[in-house]
Amino acid sequence: MELVDHLRDERNKAQFDVEAMKVVWAGSPQELQLCDRMANLVANHPAFEKLKRPMLVRKELFKNSLRKAAYARKLVIDLGLSEEEAKWLRFYIDEPTYPDLHWGMFIPAIEGQGSEEQKEKWLPLSRNMQIIGCYAQTEMGHGSNVQGLETTATFDAQQDHFIIHSPTLTSTKWWPGGLGKVSTHAVVYARLIVNGEFHGVHGWYNYYSFSFFLYLEDHSPLPGITVGDVGLKFGNGAYNTMDNGLLRFHHVRIPRNQMLMRVSQVSREGKYMQCDDVPRQLIYGTMVSVRQTIVAMVSRTLSRAVCIATRYSALRRQHSSSSLVVPCFLMIDYQSQQSRLFPLLASAYAFKFVGEWLKWLYTDVKQRLEANDFSTLPEAHASTAGLKSLTTSATVDGIEECMKLCGGDGYLVSSGLPELFAVSVPACTYEGDNTVLMLQVARFVVKTVSEVGYKEPLGTSSYIRRLNTLLHNNCLVQTGEDWVKGDRIVEAFEARAARMAVTCTQHLAKFQDPEQGFSELSADLVEVAVAHCQLIVVSKFVEKLAQDIPGKGVKEALEVLCYVYALFLVHKHQGDFLVTGYLTPKQASLANRQLRILYSRLRPNAIALVDAFNHTDHYLSSVVGRYDGNVYPNLYQAAFNDPFNDSHVPDGYHQYIHPILNQTLAKL
Ligand SMILES: CCCCCCCC(=O)SCCNC(=O)CCNC(=O)[C@H](O)C(C)(C)COP(=O)(O)OP(=O)(O)OC[C@H]1O[C@@H](n2cnc3c(N)ncnc32)[C@H](O)[C@@H]1OP(=O)(O)O
Ligand SMILES: Cc1cc2nc3c(=O)[nH]c(=O)nc-3n(C[C@H](O)[C@H](O)[C@H](O)COP(=O)(O)OP(=O)(O)OC[C@H]3O[C@@H](n4cnc5c(N)ncnc54)[C@H](O)[C@@H]3O)c2cc1C
Numbered sequence: 001m002e003l004v005d006h007l008r009d010e011r012n013k014a015q016f017d018v019e020a021m022k023v024v025w026a027g028s029p030q031e032l033q034l035c036d037r038m039a040n041l042v043a044n045h046p047a048f049e050k051l052k053r054p055m056l057v058r059k060e061l062f063k064n065s066l067r068k069a070a071y072a073r074k075l076v077i078d079l080g081l082s083e084e085e086a087k088w089l090r091f092y093i094d095e096p097t098y099p100d101l102h103w104g105m106f107i108p109a110i111e112g113q114g115s116e117e118q119k120e121k122w123l124p125l126s127r128n129m130q131i132i133g134c135y136a137q138t139e140m141g142h143g144s145n146v147q148g149l150e151t152t153a154t155f156d157a158q159q160d161h162f163i164i165h166s167p168t169l170t171s172t173k174w175w176p177g178g179l180g181k182v183s184t185h186a187v188v189y190a191r192l193i194v195n196g197e198f199h200g201v202h203g204w205y206n207y208y209s210f211s212f213f214l215y216l217e218d219h220s221p222l223p224g225i226t227v228g229d230v231g232l233k234f235g236n237g238a239y240n241t242m243d244n245g246l247l248r249f250h251h252v253r254i255p256r257n258q259m260l261m262r263v264s265q266v267s268r269e270g271k272y273m274q275c276d277d278v279p280r281q282l283i284y285g286t287m288v289s290v291r292q293t294i295v296a297m298v299s300r301t302l303s304r305a306v307c308i309a310t311r312y313s314a315l316r317r318q319h320s321s322s323s324l325v326v327p328c329f330l331m332i333d334y335q336s337q338q339s340r341l342f343p344l345l346a347s348a349y350a351f352k353f354v355g356e357w358l359k360w361l362y363t364d365v366k367q368r369l370e371a372n373d374f375s376t377l378p379e380a381h382a383s384t385a386g387l388k389s390l391t392t393s394a395t396v397d398g399i400e401e402c403m404k405l406c407g408g409d410g411y412l413v414s415s416g417l418p419e420l421f422a423v424s425v426p427a428c429t430y431e432g433d434n435t436v437l438m439l440q441v442a443r444f445v446v447k448t449v450s451e452v453g454y455k456e457p458l459g460t461s462s463y464i465r466r467l468n469t470l471l472h473n474n475c476l477v478q479t480g481e482d483w484v485k486g487d488r489i490v491e492a493f494e495a496r497a498a499r500m501a502v503t504c505t506q507h508l509a510k511f512q513d514p515e516q517g518f519s520e521l522s523a524d525l526v527e528v529a530v531a532h533c534q535l536i537v538v539s540k541f542v543e544k545l546a547q548d549i550p551g552k553g554v555k556e557a558l559e560v561l562c563y564v565y566a567l568f569l570v571h572k573h574q575g576d577f578l579v580t581g582y583l584t585p586k587q588a589s590l591a592n593r594q595l596r597i598l599y600s601r602l603r604p605n606a607i608a609l610v611d612a613f614n615h616t617d618h619y620l621s622s623v624v625g626r627y628d629g630n631v632y633p634n635l636y637q638a639a640f641n642d643p644f645n646d647s648h649v650p651d652g653y654h655q656y657i658h659p660i661l662n663q664t665l666a667k668l
Pocket of ligand 2: 434
């Protein structure tokens, strides 16, 4: 039977080479080929079916996720997949499970914080999955406040042991993924006590937490260990596939050499030593690594929601403005729909490119760290923290908007959007609460501004070198077309970020106690950080356009997306641009007018731009976002696939409806 493509007319409108755009989106022909292979491997393997997932109860859901992880592991071994291939395989299976934490945090923690000897011992076991590990940092009472961790690790010189203990209820490890039921091992963060001294409250030691490599359980927990799951989470089929756990220690003894010893060591005699020149911040290194990974992946999450909403918007018709009866307008042709949808489409591309850049930055930092060069660590921390925060918040808001853009059908689980929202929303909290991370960026920016004159701003903050120009030269835009120039856009974002940063720094200087100032101005400081991070995203998009981009019309289509992203932000944050005096109201209104023109240029390419994400229908798992656009018959069918429709008479009908109809409620 010939398949009908209900979106064919839309696809024919494309003004660029979709196959070439797929390569740009993937990053390279090799990446495209790799992702395509892994996506189809998952899509065509019955073990990875996921449509029934939202109907399962927790225990079934969890068992199902274990089954999938086991099949994935079998495929990795049978097909001899590389770690990179296995990573994409897990990504397309699209179900949070313990291997995410094992590969994503446990192994990186050992790699980053273990001594050479420890790495040699534990990494082969971990990579072969002879042990399964998790990352146990957060406690019931302490998530963002890592310095406040209460779990203790007391050195016992006589037996050459550490004694790990949870002294209070609030010191219970709380949330670590994979901890509740599966992990055999954990990297545990704890406060160090040596020679009877509780270093946590004295001198510079009080900034320390230490990581320990711990054996947790075989089939039942080891003596002194209490372990369990934290309980049911938001969104049935979403994060409930993961055993986020709780963990308590009652004087559990571990050998001294299970303290991860790259950053600091405790000798046999009980002497504490910090390793030469290694900054204490390296203890936070795993978080930097994972934040970078989150940014690298988040564009795919947003692209998935945008793909669904764009395809449905290009199919569904509603009434015209002149006639409320005759349905003629495609939803995508409403200006208001475009003004909500197209900035999200542009954001997906913008986040992809900034993610690529961040990956490059992180690779560079990692190589430097290995060579004991820690100079770029502050930049890496600020960029990973800020971009993780900016992109996950925008993505989660974007998914919710896409749900609304699909009307009532977006709210159906079969649209794929509710689960996507539920599985994505914790990204605003895990790996650092987004507000807390933005405050870290603000600290970095304010510090850079305060040091002008005796320390050269580098990397993403190098615009602060031109502070004088940015503070005093106002925007030169005179026409709408003036807004679509890369250097002009970047300069506008630089001026806004610099002016906001300087104003905040000046306000902070008025406080005698800097910490009190920081606390009182924290809402403004978050806005400074947002401005700095948006500048990074815009400038990396503009830099991308300066590269050689092959394929008919590809660069032109990307230019439109870049300016949509930037001008949408100018419009959304026009208050910042106006208050800082960089823009006049007329220039702000020209930006908005130009944005509308850009929407009309983007419109014919909309479907092709989401096709370029190359998502399989399996990955989308959305009736309204399917590639062929054959929505309505499938929506109808999906309703009858719901087990709730197996029978006309639901459980409880005779018991609770009949008495009402028969007026025999008194018998209940
Ligand atoms: C695989 C995908 C699934 C993911 C599952 C999720 C897993 C998890 O959630 S794991 C738990 C994650 N937990 C978090 O992210 C906790 C968030 N909190 C933190 O990161 C920190 O405590 C933080 C940064 C907020 C504050 O730390 P604190 O020790 O108070 O530092 P603070 O005094 O503010 O800063 C001290 C210095 O360290 C620097 N610093 C802080 N963090 C880092 C870092 N990660 N790297 C480098 N430097 C850092 C600061 O910039 C500052 O530098 P300077 O002195 O030069 O100004
Ligand atoms: C699905 C999921 C998986 C997770 N996986 C892991 C894991 O594998 N391992 C692990 O160790 N942890 C894990 N966590 C825990 C996670 O890292 C923490 O939840 C996170 O760091 C936030 O800490 P918190 O929950 O204590 O929030 P809190 O720090 O209590 O924050 C609550 C509110 O207070 C605000 N706030 C807090 N501190 C400040 C401040 N200094 N200034 C201004 N505002 C502030 C925040 O903005 C937020 O609005 C996971 C969490 C979730 C939801």
